[in-house]
Amino acid sequence: MKGRIIITALVALLIFCAGYTALFVAPDEATMHAIQRIFYFHVASWNAMFCAFFVAFYASVAYLVTGRRKWDALGVSGVEVGVMCCTIGLITGPLWARPVWGIWWTWDAKLTSTFILWLLFIAYLLLRGLVEDPEKKASLSAVFAIFASLDIPLVYLANRLWRTQHPQPVIAGGQGSGLDPTMSKVLLLCLFAIFCVMILVLVDRYRLELLRNEAAEFRYEIESRGLDAADDAATAALQKGGQ
Amino acid sequence: MTTAKSAAIILAKELRLEFRTRELLTATVIFALVVVVLFSFAFDPTAAESRRYGPGLLWIAFLFAGSLMLNPSFAREQNNETLDALRMAPIPGFAILLGKILANFIFMSLAELVLVPVFAVLYNLSLAGIVWRLILVLVLGTLGLTVTGTVFSAISAHARMRELLLPLLLLPLLTPLLIAAVESTASLFAEQPALDRTWLAFLTGFDIVFLTASWLLCDHLLEE
Numbered sequence: 001m002k003g004r005i006i007i008t009a010l011v012a013l014l015i016f017c018a019g020y021t022a023l024f025v026a027p028d029e030a031t032m033h034a035i036q037r038i039f040y041f042h043v044a045s046w047n048a049m050f051c052a053f054f055v056a057f058y059a060s061v062a063y064l065v066t067g068r069r070k071w072d073a074l075g076v077s078g079v080e081v082g083v084m085c086c087t088i089g090l091i092t093g094p095l096w097a098r099p100v101w102g103i104w105w106t107w108d109a110k111l112t113s114t115f116i117l118w119l120l121f122i123a124y125l126l127l128r129g130l131v132e133d134p135e136k137k138a139s140l141s142a143v144f145a146i147f148a149s150l151d152i153p154l155v156y157l158a159n160r161l162w163r164t165q166h167p168q169p170v171i172a173g174g175q176g177s178g179l180d181p182t183m184s185k186v187l188l189l190c191l192f193a194i195f196c197v198m199i200l201v202l203v204d205r206y207r208l209e210l211l212r213n214e215a216a217e218f219r220y221e222i223e224s225r226g227l228d229a230a231d232d233a234a235t236a237a238l239q240k241g242g243q
Numbered sequence: 244m245t246t247a248k249s250a251a252i253i254l255a256k257e258l259r260l261e262f263r264t265r266e267l268l269t270a271t272v273i274f275a276l277v278v279v280v281l282f283s284f285a286f287d288p289t290a291a292e293s294r295r296y297g298p299g300l301l302w303i304a305f306l307f308a309g310s311l312m313l314n315p316s317f318a319r320e321q322n323n324e325t326l327d328a329l330r331m332a333p334i335p336g337f338a339i340l341l342g343k344i345l346a347n348f349i350f351m352s353l354a355e356l357v358l359v360p361v362f363a364v365l366y367n368l369s370l371a372g373i374v375w376r377l378i379l380v381l382v383l384g385t386l387g388l389t390v391t392g393t394v395f396s397a398i399s400a401h402a403r404m405r406e407l408l409l410p411l412l413l414l415p416l417l418t419p420l421l422i423a424a425v426e427s428t429a430s431l432f433a434e435q436p437a438l439d440r441t442w443l444a445f446l447t448g449f450d451i452v453f454l455t456a457s458w459l460l461c462d463h464l465l466e467e
Contacts, residue, residue, distance in 0.1 A: 064463050119415040126411060130402035139463045140398045144412065147391070150456055151416045154449060158419035161441060162426065 011196045018044075018186075018193035026186040038096045040187055044194035045088040046114075052082030052198055053121070057149040060142035072138035073209035075145060076128060079121050081202045085194075086118045109159035116155045120148040134216065246341065249334035253342025254349075261350060267312060271354045275308040279362055293366040298428035301362055302421055306388065309351055310410040313392035316343050317400035326400075330465055340393065340461045347389040355381055373431045376438050380431065383446040384424035390453045391416055397464050420449050 022040035029036035056078030063071035093111070094104040105111065124144055131137040261267055282300045286292065320326035329339050359377070363370045370377065395412045399405040427442040457464075 064460070116415050116418050123411045123415060127398065127402060127408065130404055130408055132403070133401065136401050139466060140401060143394070143460050143464055144398055146460065147394070147416060147453070147456060150452055151419065154419040154445075154452065158422040158445065161445065162422050 008200065011200050014193045014196055018190045021186045022190055026183050027180055032100055035096060035099050038092050040190040042089060042092040042096060043187065044190045045085045045092065047191050048194045048198035049082050049085035049089060051195060052078050052085055052202060055202065056082060056145055060145040063138060063142045069138065069213060070210065072142065073213060074206055075142060077202050077205035077209055079124050079145065080205055081198055083118065083121050083125065085198060086114065090114065090118060109156060109163050112159050113152065113156040117152055120151065124148060246335045246338045249338035250341040250345065253339055254345045257343060257346030267315060268350055268353060271308045271312040272357050274311060275304045275354065275358050276361065278304040278307055279365065288366055293368060294432055297366050297368055298432055299425045301428065302425050305355065306414060306417055306421060308354065309388045309392055310413045312350065313347055313396045314406055314409050316347055316393055316396040318405055321400055336465045337458055337461045339465060340457060344389055344393045347393050348386060351385045351389055355385065368432055373436045377431055380424065380427045383443065383450060384420060387420045387446060387449045387453065388417065390450065390457055394457045394464060420446065423449065
């Protein structure tokens with residue numbers, strides 16, 4: 001417990017430093033000025049999202065191979081944390097795009113693919129909520145997670161092929177090649193900080209899932225025993241009534 | 244028994260079951276027609292516009308109809324727990340899935356066989372000269388739809404609200420297929436009909452990826 005408090009405090013300090021450097025230390029961008037600073041969190045949340053979804057994919061495969069429940073717990077934690085990072089990215093993106101590109105959203109390959117990614121993993125969470133049997137829930141959602149992960153490169157490829165055939169009117173906001181050295185240092189710090197936050201949340205979510213599984217097992221046991229006791233009592237009462 | 248032989252038996256059983264009532268096929272065709280007609284109110288289709296929107300509209304109607312039609316594939320095995328009986332049979336698990344995929348593929352193709360000419364008439368598109376190429380695109384697209392759809396039907400059969408869940412799982416996953424199928428159909432309906440090789444290759448790739456994945460994962464899908 002003490003160790004976790006220390007680690008949480010360290011991550012909090014790290015994210016504070018990252019926020020401070022991104023806002024005050026990093027140099028002003030030539031054309032976009034202050035608004036460009038959202039970049040440090042936007043890119044960092046995408047990075048964390050990919051790591052989280054990779055964990056989920058790996059855990060799903062591992063669950064199907066080994067059949068151990070802890071991998072299922074890791075899988076659902078990875079998806080939940082990944083969806084969280086994806087949501088942050090999807091919110092910071094339009095906030096940045098509106099002043100810079102002049103529009104909130106464009107159906108560009110990256111944006112569209114991410115949106116589909118988000119929808120797919122939301123569907124994964126819905127699926128888990130709708131299947132009762134814990135064993136079934138674990139194996140079916142692992143199969144779905146693998147299908148969804150296989151789909152992501154295809155979604156991206158399809159959108160790339162599609163958009164290159166139809167030229168885009170509005171794409172001006174790509175990062176120019178080559179970052180200022182201070183900028184790249186700040187970016188690295190932010191990437192690392194958000195990644196640590198992601199891992200921290202992921203580990204906590206994983207522990208929570210394990211505890212939930214344990215609690216569900218206990219509840220099941222209590223219920224089955226309780227039912228037995230009630231059954232016995234009912235039979236005894238019936239016998240008494242019969243006499 | 245070999246996978247092919249047992250899959251053929253499952254396929255025959257699915258076909259027999261469907262052709263006794265034909266209710267699934269009728270409902271699918273009518274549903275797709277309703278979608279096509281509704282679209283004509285949403286976008287006023289002139290000849291030039293239907294060339295632009297037509298392929299997309301046709302595939303959206305197929306995808307929606309498919310996501311509804313594929314639902315009973317495994318759900319109806321739940322009523323009398325017949326899936327357990329199938330699982331107990333001494334046949335490979337993939338044979339059950341493959342038989343159902345093939346059956347759904349046949350049902351979907353039959354529905355398309357009715358729908359495409361009707362669609363061409365309603366939206367004033369000419370099928371002359373592109374029939375075989377169109378069939379190739381339809382076969383590749385429908386295969387991708389039925390492979391993923393049948394697998395997800397096995398998933399959603401165990402869930403509550405399965406009728407709603409299947410489209411939610413299936414439709415986002417099918418976006419690459421939709422793009423590829425629409426683009427290759429559009430290039431056939433263009434002024435100068437041509438077969439777009441890139442998109443055909445993409446469709447084939449999609450089918451191979453998900454057919455392989457279903458083959459690898461089918462035991463986990465059907466396990467008790």
